[in-house]
Amino acid sequence: MAFEEEEEIKKLFSSYIGLTFSIFLALLPNNLHSHVRDLTVKLYNAEEELREMKYRRQEDSKANARVVEIFASHRNAWQAEEKRLLMLVEAAEEEVGRLRERVAEMEKSENVEEEVVYQHEHEEYYQLLGNNGFDSEFVASASSNLWAHKSSVYQDVQYESVYNTKHFVARRESPWKVDRGDSVGVSSKLKLLEHELLNLEKVGKNDLSKVSSLIKKQAKRYEALSETIDDLCRRIASDPCEPSINSEFRTQTQIELLLEAFKLQQGASETGQKLTELQTEIGKSHYKDEVRTETTVTRKRSLDSIKNNLKEVQRNLEIWLARIIGDLEGNLARDGATRVKEYYISRYPFVQ
Numbered sequence: 001m002a003f004e005e006e007e008e009i010k011k012l013f014s015s016y017i018g019l020t021f022s023i024f025l026a027l028l029p030n031n032l033h034s035h036v037r038d039l040t041v042k043l044y045n046a047e048e049e050l051r052e053m054k055y056r057r058q059e060d061s062k063a064n065a066r067v068v069e070i071f072a073s074h075r076n077a078w079q080a081e082e083k084r085l086l087m088l089v090e091a092a093e094e095e096v097g098r099l100r101e102r103v104a105e106m107e108k109s110e111n112v113e114e115e116v117v118y119q120h121e122h123e124e125y126y127q128l129l130g131n132n133g134f135d136s137e138f139v140a141s142a143s144s145n146l147w148a149h150k151s152s153v154y155q156d157v158q159y160e161s162v163y164n165t166k167h168f169v170a171r172r173e174s175p176w177k178v179d180r181g182d183s184v185g186v187s188s189k190l191k192l193l194e195h196e197l198l199n200l201e202k203v204g205k206n207d208l209s210k211v212s213s214l215i216k217k218q219a220k221r222y223e224a225l226s227e228t229i230d231d232l233c234r235r236i237a238s239d240p241c242e243p244s245i246n247s248e249f250r251t252q253t254q255i256e257l258l259l260e261a262f263k264l265q266q267g268a269s270e271t272g273q274k275l276t277e278l279q280t281e282i283g284k285s286h287y288k289d290e291v292r293t294e295t296t297v298t299r300k301r302s303l304d305s306i307k308n309n310l311k312e313v314q315r316n317l318e319i320w321l322a323r324i325i326g327d328l329e330g331n332l333a334r335d336g337a338t339r340v341k342e343y344y345i346s347r348y349p350f351v352q
Contacts, residue, residue, distance in 0.1 A: 107210055114217065186226045186320070189313045193219055193306060200302045211285050214278050215306060221271050222313050229264055229320060232257065236324070251332065258328040265321045272314050279307060 197219070201212055236257055282303055 111210075111213055186222070186313055186316050189309050189316070190219060190223055190226070193309045193313070196302055196306050196309065200299070200306065211282055211303075214281055215310075218271075218274060218278050218310060221274065222310075222317065225264065225267055225271060225317060228267075229317070229324075232260060232264065232324070236328075254328055254332055258325065258332065261321060261325045261328060265318075265325065268314070268317050268321055272318070275310055275314050278310070282307060 193215075197212060197215055200215075
């Protein structure tokens with residue numbers, strides 16, 4: 001009995017398993033179909049996304065191509081403009097080179113011409129001052145005309161004098177007798193000017209070669225003029241003033257010295273004109289440096305100091321000569337030669 005029940009249970013279990021498997025097999029196609037359908041939908045969506053990405057990539061490629069084309073055209077334009085500007089720069093550099101060469105040649109020629117003119121003026125100046133400061137024509141004129149006509153020149157001198165007979169008065173010690181180059185400050189100013197010029201050349205290097213050359217020439221003019229005035233002072237100081245000396249001889253000597261002083265005064269005036277031209281050139285050079293932003297405080301101070309020293313030297317020389325001329329005129333007026341200057345003004349225009 002028990003055996004039969006056991007067999008019955010086994011059969012029932014086998015039937016259950018078979019039925020379950022049959023149901024599984026029956027439902028399997030539906031599950032697979034549903035799964036396939038899901039996979040198909042996913043595939044379709046993936047294909048749509050892929051097509052969208054391809055489309056976007058194509059659009060991006062087209063946009064990139066347009067951008068590249070625009071930049072390429074701009075680059076070509078920039079390259080063409082760069083070539084044009086480089087050509088202009090090269091042409092400008094060549095022109096600047098030619099202009100610099102021309103300026104250098106002109107400056108060299110100008111310096112040579114100025115040096116020749118300066119040497120010529122220097123030689124002519126000393127040649128004119130050969131015979132005690134005058135040329136042979138002047139000496140001949142002074143001896144033949146003045147003293148040949150001294151009776152007419154001094155015709156009214158005796159009537160102008162308060163005294164019928166003039167007594168000799170010892171000549172006073174003139175202040176210019178000791179006014180040599182050192183006492184009036186000319187020599188010290190020239191030495192200071194030379195020192196400052198060396199400093200300027202160190203600061204400015206080769207930028208101020210023309211200005212330095214002009215300043216050196218001006219300093220040479222002042223030095224030559226100072227030496228000539230020193231020589232005049234030595235000859236005036238050695239002029240005898242004893243009563244035994246003939247008054248006409250003493251007056252003639254003083255007149256010659258006075259006219260030489262007038263000649264030196266004219267030379268000082270011409271040197272002052274050269275100083276004005278030099279100051280203009282210094283101003284132009286300073287303006288060019290400011291435009292190129294190359295000016296420095298040291299260079300400006302050095303140029304200003306040089307300009308002030310040149311003015312001081314010019315002023316001291318003019319004062320020096322004015323004192324000499326005033327003293328000589330006073331001596332001549334004291335000795336009765338009051339008409340001498342009027343006589344020589346008509347014959348020698350440089351007498352002021």
